[in-house]
Amino acid sequence: MTSIPELEIEPEKNKWAKRIIIGVVVLSLVCGGLYFSIKAIIDSGITKGPDHMFGDQHLKTSVALIELHKTRYGKYPETMSDIKFLGLWDKIHTHSVYYLPRNDLKSYYIEVERGWIGKPKDLQMPQEFWQGTGFDPSLKNSTTFSPDSLGITKNNNTKQLIPLCQIMS
Numbered sequence: 001m002t003s004i005p006e007l008e009i010e011p012e013k014n015k016w017a018k019r020i021i022i023g024v025v026v027l028s029l030v031c032g033g034l035y036f037s038i039k040a041i042i043d044s045g046i047t048k049g050p051d052h053m054f055g056d057q058h059l060k061t062s063v064a065l066i067e068l069h070k071t072r073y074g075k076y077p078e079t080m081s082d083i084k085f086l087g088l089w090d091k092i093h094t095h096s097v098y099y100l101p102r103n104d105l106k107s108y109y110i111e112v113e114r115g116w117i118g119k120p121k122d123l124q125m126p127q128e129f130w131q132g133t134g135f136d137p138s139l140k141n142s143t144t145f146s147p148d149s150l151g152i153t154k155n156n157n158t159k160q161l162i163p164l165c166q167i168m169s
Contacts, residue, residue, distance in 0.1 A: 042118045051115030054096075055123050059112050061093040066108065067133055075105040076134055100139055109139035 041047065065086070069077045077083050078101060080094040096114040101107070112123055 038117075047115075047117045048121070051118050051120045052123060053115070055112040055115035055120035058093045058096040058115070059110065059123065059125070061090065062097045062099070062110060063133060063135070065090060065094065066099070066110070070134065076101050076108050078105065100142075102136065102139060102142075107134040107136040107139065109136060109142075111140070 062080070065083050066076060066080075069083050077099075080097070080099050083090075083094065086094065096112060098111050098113045100109040112120055115123075
């Protein structure tokens with residue numbers, strides 16, 4: 001009888017392949033668990049107060065910077081990135097709002113996208129707050145904007161979140 005030759009498996013390569021696969025699986029489970037844990041915390045409403053407080057500050061600071069830009073240059077900025085002389089903390093505020101100027105840069109719409117962790121659900125400013133500003137709530141659902149006014153051609157997405165360590169460097 002002829003015997004079937006045995007296949008030789010290199011144990012060292014096999015050991016590393018198993019380690020890599022196990023590592024990827026464990027990392028995936030940890031990341032997935034972390035994602036769902038954070039989502040559950042946000043959905044529980046525990047961050048509602050801080051989200052509202054931080055969102056309020058982000059909105060007020062961003063509006064002040066937008067209105068200062070209008071005072072200096074005679075028109076509202078095309079994107080939040082066009083605002084000059086920002087402090088390090090101002091970037092946190094300007095990257096936490098959604099800003100939409102009208103094509104002629106004579107008015108704008110702004111809303112908070114991120115408070116502390118999530119988006120504040122019921123953040124409302126009194127009408128008196130908007131007095132004397134270029135805020136126009138009717139622009140919220142408008143589709144008459146060019147890609148330039150949204151910053152698309154300049155690659156300036158105002159919704160982009162920047163890590164604090166990048167801002168501080």
